[in-house]
Amino acid sequence: MMTFIYSILVLGVMGFGIGIALSVAAKKFEVKEDPKIEEIIKALPGANCGMCGYAGCAAYAHAIVEQHASFDLCVPGRKGGVSEKVKEIMTKTNQENTNSQKQAASK
Numbered sequence: 001m002m003t004f005i006y007s008i009l010v011l012g013v014m015g016f017g018i019g020i021a022l023s024v025a026a027k028k029f030e031v032k033e034d035p036k037i038e039e040i041i042k043a044l045p046g047a048n049c050g051m052c053g054y055a056g057c058a059a060y061a062h063a064i065v066e067q068h069a070s071f072d073l074c075v076p077g078r079k080g081g082v083s084e085k086v087k088e089i090m091t092k093t094n095q096e097n098t099n100s101q102k103q104a105a106s107k
């Protein structure tokens with residue numbers, strides 16, 4: 001009976017310790033992503049058809065933000081005005097960045 005109780009205790013302590021270690025590692029090695037990417041992914045149709053020349057909508061959103069890909073490559077989204085929405089997101093966030101940089105410089 002004691003073996004059973006010790007086994008439960010050891011496994012419980014190990015599980016708790018590993019859980020804490022994993023949560024600390026997740027925070028420490030967290031990859032910060034530009035919030036524009038998530039906004040653009042939400043604006044895209046989500047068909048993941050690849051007609052834009054990228055592996056899917058997320059890859060295209062990454063390419064827009066990180067590689068300055070053209071806004072109008074999404075063929076299924078043309079009728080829905082996706083390129084205008086993406087342009088608006090990129091312009092809005094660029095203006096916000098410029099304004100915050102100006103405020104930081106004026107201090």
Ligand code: SF4
Nearest residue numbers: 048049050052057074
């Ligand atoms: S063409 Fe549009 S819907 Fe298709 S994968 Fe590219 S972004 Fe997504």
